[in-house]
Amino acid sequence: MRVVCPEVPAEICFASADQSLQLWHERLCHQNKTYVKEFLGQRGIEVYENKVSCEGCLYGKQQRGRFHERPSRPIVTGALIHADVCGRMQERSIGGSRYFVCFKDDFSTFRRVFFMESKSEVSNCLKVFLSEAKTAGHTIKEFLSDGGGEFKNSQVCRMLQSCVINIRYSMPYTPEQNGAAERENRTIVEAARSILHHKGLPLKLWAEAVFGTKCFVHVPKQRRQKLDPKSVAGFFVGYCGEKDGYRVWLKKQNKIILSRDVIFENEASYSVIAQNGKSCSVVNEPSVDHGSEIELIRSSDVPDSDVCQEIGEASCDAIDSKESSDEQERNLRDRSILKKPARYDNCVLLAEHAEPDTYKEAIASKESSEWLAAMKEEMDSLEANNTWKLVNIPYDRKAIGSRWVYKIKKNADGTVQRFKARLVAKGYSQKVGMDFNETFSPVVRWDTIRTVLSVAAYKKLKLVQFDVKTASMEISRRIFICISFRVLKMGLDKSANC
Numbered sequence: 001m002r003v004v005c006p007e008v009p010a011e012i013c014f015a016s017a018d019q020s021l022q023l024w025h026e027r028l029c030h031q032n033k034t035y036v037k038e039f040l041g042q043r044g045i046e047v048y049e050n051k052v053s054c055e056g057c058l059y060g061k062q063q064r065g066r067f068h069e070r071p072s073r074p075i076v077t078g079a080l081i082h083a084d085v086c087g088r089m090q091e092r093s094i095g096g097s098r099y100f101v102c103f104k105d106d107f108s109t110f111r112r113v114f115f116m117e118s119k120s121e122v123s124n125c126l127k128v129f130l131s132e133a134k135t136a137g138h139t140i141k142e143f144l145s146d147g148g149g150e151f152k153n154s155q156v157c158r159m160l161q162s163c164v165i166n167i168r169y170s171m172p173y174t175p176e177q178n179g180a181a182e183r184e185n186r187t188i189v190e191a192a193r194s195i196l197h198h199k200g201l202p203l204k205l206w207a208e209a210v211f212g213t214k215c216f217v218h219v220p221k222q223r224r225q226k227l228d229p230k231s232v233a234g235f236f237v238g239y240c241g242e243k244d245g246y247r248v249w250l251k252k253q254n255k256i257i258l259s260r261d262v263i264f265e266n267e268a269s270y271s272v273i274a275q276n277g278k279s280c281s282v283v284n285e286p287s288v289d290h291g292s293e294i295e296l297i298r299s300s301d302v303p304d305s306d307v308c309q310e311i312g313e314a315s316c317d318a319i320d321s322k323e324s325s326d327e328q329e330r331n332l333r334d335r336s337i338l339k340k341p342a343r344y345d346n347c348v349l350l351a352e353h354a355e356p357d358t359y360k361e362a363i364a365s366k367e368s369s370e371w372l373a374a375m376k377e378e379m380d381s382l383e384a385n386n387t388w389k390l391v392n393i394p395y396d397r398k399a400i401g402s403r404w405v406y407k408i409k410k411n412a413d414g415t416v417q418r419f420k421a422r423l424v425a426k427g428y429s430q431k432v433g434m435d436f437n438e439t440f441s442p443v444v445r446w447d448t449i450r451t452v453l454s455v456a457a458y459k460k461l462k463l464v465q466f467d468v469k470t471a472s473m474e475i476s477r478r479i480f481i482c483i484s485f486r487v488l489k490m491g492l493d494k495s496a497n498c
Contacts, residue, residue, distance in 0.1 A: 084181035093207030
């Protein structure tokens with residue numbers, strides 16, 4: 001075997017033809033065409049680009065479009081109602097429900113929830129909701145829901161069309177288009193799940209307004225014997241919609257009862273109990289320092305005659321300190337009035353400088369000289385600007401009163417900067433159409449302030465702040481104002497008005 005070594009290195013030339021970017025895109029396992037073009041350019045391979053969509057990438061990489069924020073939102077209640085059904089729950093509620101439907105107003109975020117045994121009850125719930133909205137004085141204009149059969153049926157469509165309500169449906173498998181109702185259902189279910197598991201309550205209470213607080217329900221005397229307990233323990237699960245009372249679940253009886261005479265566990269910590277029928281004691285009574293005794297005054301401390309007859313000659317009985325007669329109405333909670341301790345009688349709020357409300361208070365204060373100087377400065381400014389002209393009031397017009405307003409301007413560290421006094425008109429006595437028409441006072445918007453600060457920061461400009469002293473604007477109407485008697489010292493006529 002012989003090896004031939006040429007004296008001059010051999011050169012090999014490769015002839016390359018232009019190839020399409022799409023071809024290299026397919027060769028490189030459908031990588032991004034931008035990266036493919038950059039990769040080939042670094043290696044001296046020229047390709048021509050054609051605007052052709054890759055069918056393989058569409059099959060393998062297509063994503064859903066972005067969900068943009070809505071360009072506009074409703075500005076009145078009832079303009080748009082979101083609706084959605086949640087369920088099926090794994091266990092029936094104590095009332096037999098498996099589903100619930102939520103109606104939510106987009107503007108006010110008001111929510112109305114109905115519990116149902118099946119989805120076919122949506123039309124009845126919608127009828128009740130529309131009636132309630134009409135009674136409240138709201139006009140529903142648009143109704144948005146998913147395309148489920150419980151909403152997209154002839155009965156619901158006829159009901160909405162009869163009320164001239166526009167119907168909209170979200171696209172299939174696109175809950176984002178009805179996100180308000182979808183997110184509301186999640187919030188409701190998460191709250192119920194958290195409370196149920198935190199309080200250890202059975203899952204069949206998922207449809208209740210579950211709070212789980214232990215409470216004691218009063219048993220009417222018509223339903224108990226003489227020595228039976230006057231209350232039974234239960235768990236608070238909500239409020240009565242049609243009655244003034246509470247919904248309480250009794251665990252032993254496995255049912256929900258309605259009652260207005262309920263004492264919650266946190267309120268019963270100060271109840272009086274009997275021990276062995278001989279002596280009485282107060283449980284969980286807080287220790288009070290004798291130097292800070294607080295007098296407790298109750299709205300009603302006198303027991304009724306029936307309670308006294310039941311007590312008889314016994315030395316003590318197990319009477320709840322907050323319970324009253326069954327025949328008499330009482331508040332659900334016995335509210336007490338607390339008097340402040342006597343040691344606080346001499347405590348006052350010390351302020352270095354107080355702003356007076358009237359002229360007499362300003363003159364009588366220790367800063368009277370500062371307030372007089374501030375009032376003189378205000379009068380000089382008003383006269384220099386020709387704010388008024390002294391005239392006699394016409395017989396068909398009524399003059400508006402005036403008063404002084406005092407303000408202490410302070411620096412950032414709390415020290416007094418200056419004393420400011422303004423002479424203002426009593427605008428509450430003005431009449432619309434006679435004394436004024438416009439009620440809007442032009443003020444700068446925060447958007448404008450932020451824009452100015454941004455431009456100044458970008459262009460590295462220096463901002464200067466200044467204040468216009470006694471700024472006033474010309475008005476087209478003639479306003480008659482009574483001058484203060486302090487102005488009479490200037491030699492003006494008492495009958496003169498501005």
